[in-house]
Amino acid sequence: MIQSFLNYLQYEKRSSPHTIKSYKKDLEQFHEFCLSQFPLGTETVVLETMDYEMIRSWVIQLIADEISPRSVNRKIATINTFYKFLLKKGVIEDLPTRKLQSLKYSKKLPNFVKETEMEGVFETGFPEGQNYSMKEKLVIELFYGTGIRLSELINLKVEGINLNTRVLKVLGKRNKERMIPINDKLLELLENYIKTNELSQDNFLITTDKGKKAYPSMIYKIVNNYLSLYTTSGKKSPHTLRHTFATHLLNNGADLNAIKDLLGHANLAATQIYTHNSIERIKKIFEQAHPKA
Incomplete structure (x- = not known):
């Protein structure tokens, strides 16, 4: 389903190559985590059967690995968009990311030249x-x-x-x-x-x-x-x-x-x-x- 999702981003959403590359990297990282923590079989089975607690455990692991809040939020957005795609296609019946919240962090002002x-x-x-x-x-x-x-x-x-x-x-x-x-x-x-x-x-x-x-x-x-x-x-x-x-x-x-x-x-x-x-x-x-x- 990852490739179907990436095709959706490219041809229907017309996302930039940079955005697609970032989404692909995030999903592959999430997939590897799922396989190591919840070894249920193939890629399709693993990602389709992940529930809120499983996804939340990945977010907790990212925080424990000292990934910046901005990067964690981007990965959360990727996962949320992916599962919304699965819901839209009828692959899943409920959205497991519904309760998932972004991390709070202080936004840096844009750097500029005087x-x-x-x-x-x-x-x-x-x-x-x-x-x-x-x-x-x-x-x-x-x-x-x-x-x-x-x-x-x-x-x-x-x-x-x-x-x-x-x-x-x-x-x-x-x-x-x-x-x-x-x-x-x-x-x-x-x-x-x-x-x-x-x-x-x-x-x-x-x-x-x-x-x-x-x-x-x-x-x-x-x-x-x-x-x-x-x-x-x-x-x-x-x-x-x-x-x-x-x-x-x-x-x-x-x-x-x-x-x-x-x-x-x-x-x-x-x-x-x-x-x-x-x-x-x-x-x-x-x-x-x-x-x-």
């Missing part, structure tokens, strides 16, 4: 003596200038860029399209890059040196190497620049709903976390300026 640091980045430009290509510069500008996700950048094709209307069309989660405006500097860089670079046969905008489609670790390396020159902020990843894009927009008065649409969030709750960064900034200003603080 506005002054980003200003320094673009005022200074790419440092002399460093062998940065136009492609690497474009990667940084795309993340900070549009807030797109890593997967969206990797799958971005030239036909998704309209230089005349200054709009970028990206394919987000669950194949949802959204339009993002292109700023002046990014527009100039895109024009030069498309004009002077030989693009891949599949027309992907960002490729390897051999003309193949870019891959995550390649993009992570570009972002980490570059941000390390300019900022002391913790994590230096594509998602850091996405968080930076959203935080800076909010700090400069952008409407939260507009930011939600630009980021491609399904609901406003996912976007509201950026308001915490703004509140923290206001608190610091208050503490520094108010005589009674």
